[in-house]
Amino acid sequence: MINDREIDRYVEAHTTPEDPLLAELDRQTHLRVIAPRMISGRVQGKTLEMLSRMIAPKYILEIGTFTGYSAICLAKGLQPGGELHTFEVDDELEPLSSAFFARSEQAAQICPHIGSALDEAPGLGLIFDLVFIDGDKREYTDYYRMLLDGGLVRSGSYILADNVLWYGKALQEAPSTDRHTQNIRAFNRMVQDDPRVENVILPLRDGLTLIRVV
Numbered sequence: 001m002i003n004d005r006e007i008d009r010y011v012e013a014h015t016t017p018e019d020p021l022l023a024e025l026d027r028q029t030h031l032r033v034i035a036p037r038m039i040s041g042r043v044q045g046k047t048l049e050m051l052s053r054m055i056a057p058k059y060i061l062e063i064g065t066f067t068g069y070s071a072i073c074l075a076k077g078l079q080p081g082g083e084l085h086t087f088e089v090d091d092e093l094e095p096l097s098s099a100f101f102a103r104s105e106q107a108a109q110i111c112p113h114i115g116s117a118l119d120e121a122p123g124l125g126l127i128f129d130l131v132f133i134d135g136d137k138r139e140y141t142d143y144y145r146m147l148l149d150g151g152l153v154r155s156g157s158y159i160l161a162d163n164v165l166w167y168g169k170a171l172q173e174a175p176s177t178d179r180h181t182q183n184i185r186a187f188n189r190m191v192q193d194d195p196r197v198e199n200v201i202l203p204l205r206d207g208l209t210l211i212r213v214v
Helices: 004-013 020-032 041-055 069-075 091-101 117-124 137-149 168-169 179-192
Strands: 060-061 083-088 112-114 126-131 154-164 197-202 208-213
Touching: 004 117, 020 041, 020 069, 020 091, 041 069, 041 179, 060 069, 060 117, 060 179, 069 083, 069 091, 069 126, 083 117, 083 197, 091 112, 117 137, 126 137, 137 154, 137 179, 154 168, 168 179, 168 197, 179 197, 179 208
Parallel strands: 060 083, 060 126, 083 112, 126 154
Antiparallel strands: 154 208, 197 208
């Protein structure tokens, strides 16, 4: 019987290797940061990069920078002159992410922000072609309302949402004390019931939802 870890190793062995900068960032994240498993990593990072290259966005919004791995991957698909705006509430992560942004080929296109995307993203005055949601799981429904009701996306925009399976806990009712699972479940229902979008969940790592605004 083949187990999940064997499948993961096979997938990694048949995925384009990380570029050296991303490999170094992955290593530094595991050495210096609590909960390094939050990094996108090689397979998801390459998936984000390829999706971004297919969409060829002018403007990208990322909610949840962490150490910057996913931002660098997403920025590889930007149009010339395009911008990626990434928001992180934990200012202690900023020195690590900014150091690697500065060394990336996309340095001039990555615009990091310390603070809440809910508070600050609407003030940018931009309409985003691609959005990656990977912030506070308790705020996923708020992010979605901000994007769709606040006019930050348009017809043809894509939204990617990470951790939508939430370690399998999204499949069952959550206790009242588990606000993370409750909001992930509410987000999944909200997207599924919204006639303004079409969507699919990919069982990649902890679940990645692809959403297209119709």
